[in-house]
Amino acid sequence: MAKTIGQKTSDRDLVAAMARGDADALRALSARYARMLGALAYRFVQDESDAEEIAADALWQAWREARSFDPSRSSVSAWLVMLGRSRAIDRFRAARSRRPPENPQPQPAPVADALADLEAAERAKIVKTAVGELEAKERELLELAYFSDLSQAEIADKVGVPLGTVKTRMRTALIKLRDSLRRLR
Amino acid sequence: MTHDELKALLPLAALERLEPAEIEALREHLAGCPECDAELREFEHTLSLLALAVDGPATAERVTRKLEARLAAPAPVVVTAAPTPPSDREPARVVEPARRSGGKIGSRIAIAAAIILAIYGAAITSRMIDLRYAYDERGNKLAYLQNRFNALEQEAKQSEQKIDALSKVLSDRVRLEQVLDAPDLQVTRLAPLGPAPQAHALVATSKSSGYAVLRVTGLEPPPPGKTYELWWITKQKGPEPAGTFTPGTNQEFIEKVDAPPAGEHVMASAITLEPAGGVPKPTGVMYLKGSPDRE
Numbered sequence: 001m002a003k004t005i006g007q008k009t010s011d012r013d014l015v016a017a018m019a020r021g022d023a024d025a026l027r028a029l030s031a032r033y034a035r036m037l038g039a040l041a042y043r044f045v046q047d048e049s050d051a052e053e054i055a056a057d058a059l060w061q062a063w064r065e066a067r068s069f070d071p072s073r074s075s076v077s078a079w080l081v082m083l084g085r086s087r088a089i090d091r092f093r094a095a096r097s098r099r100p101p102e103n104p105q106p107q108p109a110p111v112a113d114a115l116a117d118l119e120a121a122e123r124a125k126i127v128k129t130a131v132g133e134l135e136a137k138e139r140e141l142l143e144l145a146y147f148s149d150l151s152q153a154e155i156a157d158k159v160g161v162p163l164g165t166v167k168t169r170m171r172t173a174l175i176k177l178r179d180s181l182r183r184l185r
Numbered sequence: 186m187t188h189d190e191l192k193a194l195l196p197l198a199a200l201e202r203l204e205p206a207e208i209e210a211l212r213e214h215l216a217g218c219p220e221c222d223a224e225l226r227e228f229e230h231t232l233s234l235l236a237l238a239v240d241g242p243a244t245a246e247r248v249t250r251k252l253e254a255r256l257a258a259p260a261p262v263v264v265t266a267a268p269t270p271p272s273d274r275e276p277a278r279v280v281e282p283a284r285r286s287g288g289k290i291g292s293r294i295a296i297a298a299a300i301i302l303a304i305y306g307a308a309i310t311s312r313m314i315d316l317r318y319a320y321d322e323r324g325n326k327l328a329y330l331q332n333r334f335n336a337l338e339q340e341a342k343q344s345e346q347k348i349d350a351l352s353k354v355l356s357d358r359v360r361l362e363q364v365l366d367a368p369d370l371q372v373t374r375l376a377p378l379g380p381a382p383q384a385h386a387l388v389a390t391s392k393s394s395g396y397a398v399l400r401v402t403g404l405e406p407p408p409p410g411k412t413y414e415l416w417w418i419t420k421q422k423g424p425e426p427a428g429t430f431t432p433g434t435n436q437e438f439i440e441k442v443d444a445p446p447a448g449e450h451v452m453a454s455a456i457t458l459e460p461a462g463g464v465p466k467p468t469g470v471m472y473l474k475g476s477p478d479r480e
Contacts, residue, residue, distance in 0.1 A: 023256050027249065034248035039241025048242045056251035063252075074226060078233035085236065127238035145200045146232055147239075152202060153349050157356070162441050164412060164429025167197060168463040174196040178231045 011076035018066035026063045033077070034059065037084040043147045044088035054091055058084035089149055130180035137161075138173035145170050186210050186410035190460045192221055197462065199228035206409055207461065357439040361398045367391035373454045375473035380458075381405070386473050388415070388427075388454055390444055397444040399430065402437050404472070407458060414459045415442050416467055419449040427454070429463035451477060 005017060005024045011032070017025035034055050041054035061083050062069075069079060131139060137159070144155045156163045191214045197203050198211055215222045364370065375386035383403040390397040399415055407413055415427040425446050432438035445451045453476045458469040 026252060026256070030249045030252055031245065033237070035241075035245040036237040036239070038245070038248055039239045040236045042241040043239055051242065052247050052251065055248045056255070059248070059252055060255055075230050075233065077237060078226075078230045081233035081236045082229075123234065124238035127234045131235065131238070142235075145202060146235065151346075151349060153353055157353070160441075161443065162428035162430065164414070164431070164440075164463055165426075165443055167202070168426070168429060170200060170202065171193070171196040171462050174199065174228055174231065177235065178228060181231055181234065 012071050015062070015066050015069050015071075015076055018063055019069070026059065029062065029076075029080075030059050033080050037080060040081065040084050040147075041088040041091075044085075044092040044149070050091060051088075054084060054087045057087050061087075092149055126184050127181065130177055130184055133180050134173055134176055138169050138176065141166060141169045142173040142177065186214075186461075188214070188218065188221075190410045191218075192224070193460050193462050195221060195225050196228055198225055199232055210410065354439075357398070357441065360396060360441055361389065361400065361439055363394065364389040364391045364396045364398050367394055367396075369393050371477055373451075373475050373477045375454060375456060375475035377403075377473055378471055380470055381472045384473055386456060386475075388442065392444070395444050397427065397442045398439065399428075399442045400437065400439050401430075401432055401456075404432050404438065404456075406432055406434060410461050411458055411469075412461050412463060413456050413472065414463050414467070414469075416455045416457065417445045417449070417451050418453040418455060419446060419451055421449055422446070424455070424467050425449070426463060426465060429459070453477075 005014070005022070005028050009017075009025075009028065011029070014025040014029045018029070037055035037058050038048075038051045041051035041058075042048065045051055045054065058080060062080060069076070074082070134142065140159060141155065144150060144158065145152075148155075150158065152163060152166055156166045159166070161169075191211055194203060194207055194211055198208070203211065211221075215225065369391055371390045371392070373388040373390075375388070377384045381404055384401065385403060386399060386401040388397060388399050404413070412429045412431050414429045416424040417427050418424050426443070427445075428440070428442040430438070430440045430442070453474060455467070455474040456472045457467045458472060459467070460469075
């Protein structure tokens with residue numbers, strides 16, 4: 001029997017309901033992740049409208065591919081981030097090939113969302129604390145590795161360290177972040 | 186590659202920063218190692234948390250509106266087969282004898298209607314077949330353009346990689362010259378040890394510019410899953426990592442490395458063979474070693 005969609009419904013149950021064609025489950029998942037997916041996309045495309053489109057595309061793709069989601073392979077959040085990040089990189093590359101680089105637009109202040117954002121805000125606080133525990137050079141490399149389309153050689157050039165050091169620091173930073181999150185959660 | 190070497194690749198795998206050979210080796214390993222598979226998932230989950238903690242413009246409402254619009258839009262109609270003409274589907278009605286009470290007029294109307302339906306049905310069928318062909322043709326054209334686009338994208342990527350490689354060679358050479366011209370140039374010559382009798386290396390450092398550049402000749406590319414690592418052997422802390430490097434098949438290799446740690450007295454430098462990605466303290470075989478030239 002289908003469960004009622006509510007704030008306590010797990011992400012996995014939402015995706016399972018989406019696989020059965022329950023549009024309310026998509027709405028609930030969107031309430032949880034749309035703003036965060038938009039913010040993630042914004043890091044790449046630096047355009048609010050494009051970022052919203054990417055977030056909607058990622059959620060729409062999740063809706064269409066909900067049946068193929070395998071909870072034993074990844075969490076729902078990791079799956080959504082993977083979809084959103086891939087689309088953001090595609091859009092970023094397409095935009096880069098079409099037009100010269102522009103100055104980034106100033107970011108408008110975030111607007112407070114409803115209850116759905118509370119849990120996310122708490123989670124973001126924990127992650128930011130964990131990120132804050134990284135050394136500055138590790139944090140910089142981790143963010144460049146994950147939030148940019150730069151090759152490792154370009155990253156090495158940008159931060160002025162050898163390629164091998166870039167790899168070592170990326171690895172160290174991610175291990176530290178994982179360990180910090182284990183401790184903080 | 187050993188289990189530990191492959192395990193060391195997991196963070197870079199989650200960041201999608203592995204070399205093709207490493208990806209292949211790891212893929213094979215993950216199929217039979219639940220421990221590494223679970224650890225990779227955990228790194229991926231960690232990164233998704235990092236992604237979801239990013240600040241940015243608030244977009245939830247507008248994203249939801251976009252989704253509502255998509256949910257409200259009618260599903261596209263896909264033509265799967267040409268419809269069967271009505272005359273084929275219900276032949277009995279066309280040839281059915283007129284009812285006794287209708288007489289000849291009724292019978293003629295029925296025949297005329299059947300003919301009109303047959304003609305109309307055939308016309309619709311023909312039009313749908315035309316549309317189907319046009320649809321298929323566009324699909325083929327689109328597939329061709331997509332393939333062409335992919336090929337061009339691939340070519341562009343390869344060209345970018347070549348340019349990157351050439352730019353790196355150039356910038357490394359410029360950097361080496363800058364260090365060699367520095368008034369406080371300090372040179373360390375590394376002599377070959379047993380595993381690489383033909384190899385030679387030189388590390389040029391300049392404290393004022395904060396640069397250190399390594400030049401290596403005659404060192405073979407490392408085996409898969411391994412890398413070379415340069416060390417500053419200091420008086421206070423012992424060996425400190427100065428960077429990993431992977432020479433190609435060229436005779437000469439130049440790479441920027443980390444400058445010696447500030448405030449530390451460097452007694453010697455060495456190059457060892459280590460697991461891919463490098464290690465914080467040396468574990469592998471030493472290939473070259475040398476002390477700084479006297480100032």
